Amino acid sequence: MITSVITGDIIKSRTQINAEVWINILKRTLSNLSSDEIYWEIYRGDSFQIEIRDWYQSFQAAVYIKACIKSIRGLDVRLAIGIGDKTYEGKNVTESNGNAFVFSGETLETLKKEKQNLRIKTSNFNIDEELNLYFKLALVFMDSWTKNSAEIVKLSIENPNALQSELGEIIGINQNAISTRQKRAHLDEIKELDLMYRQKIHTLL
Secondary structure, eight states, rough: EEEEEEEEEEGGGGGHHHHHHHHHHHHHHHHHHHHSSEOOOOOOOTEEEEEEEEEEHHHHHHHHHHHHEEEEEEHHHHHHHHEEEBBBOOOOOGGGHHHHHHHHHHHHHHHHHHTEEEEOOOOOHHHHHHHHHHHHHHHHTTOOOOHHHHHHHHHHHHHHTHHHHHHHHTTTTHHHHHHHHHHHTTTTHHHHHHHHHHHHHTTTO
16 A cells, blocks of 8 residues: 655744644644544654655645644744555554655654755655755745745645635735735745646656
């Protein structure tokens, strides 16, 4: 069985006076991605792991997690995506095993050393090399998201079929302001990258 796993940790979590704020947001974010808590877990305070069983959704899930965390001023997140086999299902995600889990965990350690915030590892080196270059370029603007940019990405992913005017009604701003925020967040480029990502990982089958 092929699956995807995202392992991550919060950057600068100790600078937050009230840890409960970001922990609650992280819990809500992970539960929005998987309503069954067997597939996600927060551990060691500011680290977490989630299995995204629809592995085509794994990049969008990573973008969503980043947007949710960056909606809190001063915080960011490192995210390592692993795609591969699942050979054992434990009582919770951190007890499960297989290449997807190993790839994700190992890649997070690499991220810490390289000071990069998003990488993928699969069984295909060429796919990894290409996607990680795209990620590196996308991080130029994703790492620089303001609170408003992060919030509009989060809202857009949560409401994929909503018109800009409808998104504006949700947060109380006009359609032009929504359009401006989406452009500043480079939402169109993220959507293009997501399509490319899905095409590339389809070749892993």
